[in-house]
Amino acid sequence: MNKIILFSIFLLCFEFGLYAQWNPETKDWTKNPLPQIGDWGFNHPDCPKGLYIHGVTAQEGESVNNPVIYDNDIVDDVLEDEWAFVMAALGNMNFQGYICTPVLTDGWGFYHPEWKQEFYDMRERALSSGIRQNLIPKVTIGTEAHTEKEAEGKLSEGAELYVKIINEQYSKNPAKPVIVNIGGQAATLASAWIIDNSISEKCxxxxxxxxxxxxxxxxxxxLIAQHFRVINFGPELAWWHDTDCQNEWNVLPRPNDCGDKERNERNSGEWALLPDNELMNYFVHQLRYMPWYDATNKDDAHNFGNTSDGYFDGTFIHAWAPGLFTGAELYDTRKGKVLSINSFDPDVAKNATFPVLINPDAFAH
Incomplete structure (x- = not known):
């Protein structure tokens, strides 16, 4: 009878996704010498200082080779896609999926098909700048629908790609789960889970x-919060580190002047160190003209504050810079429990990104 009860409990846990939740923070690693996927904590022995995520954080001297899927609604307003391209070009990132999920729920209409072209344009900038085509994935389109109801569980090339990459990696090396970075709505990953529930344990x-x-x-x-292991970094924390002027940035490459976009021209300050090519020139264009980076558009910065100093959706930078996140806690949200980051180190963010962006070897092709 006891075995039957235990088996029933297991089935309930499996059905409701409880198997995918994080284990409590490990404060004393001597009590957990054999961590399992789902374990996390700070300053794991033999690993770089910072937040340790089992299956992601590499030991000292090892590289992060987990496959990466980057899934966003729009790439024109963020900066870490350029960083990911360069990381892949330098052989430092196993970049396998570049997914556009062109849906939004913030009152500006749900479906935005025009955002697909921005993904194509961004990838083309990378290729025209000398990044080899075989090192960065092609654009894959995720959920497309005109209403939230229509989007529920809708099949797409993006959803199928999730299932394919996640399962292939799991069959090769289950100890190195796929790293998924979501910077928009999670419609495509959620629909992938409808296709194959098992993927939540594998990424x-x-x-x-x-x-x-x-x-x-x-x-x-x-659905994502209930079934997947999620590292959440939200607007409730000053991830974007608002400053008065662009020349005060701690994370992003900074220009010399605090002023309008004409004084902060392409070769101002650290911007001059960025390679002169289409991808990096557009990177600076975003720093000059996007409202949340532009010191002359204080009233157009929406909810981001102004001259925000950070990579908007770049939470996956942590995998290559464990010291980036300096505080975390389990947090109940969206009917699930996620690992919510509550502090970060701007210096680590700068050191993990700027040397990469200015490396000309990425554009040698």
């Missing part, structure tokens, strides 16, 4: 603001 999801604006599509965000 780690870095998610920007699942408890905020990127989680407004409740069907998708609640």
């Amino acid at each position: 780690i999801v870095y998610y920007t603001a699942i408890s905020g604006y990127n989680g407004h599509y409740k069907w998708a965000s609640e």
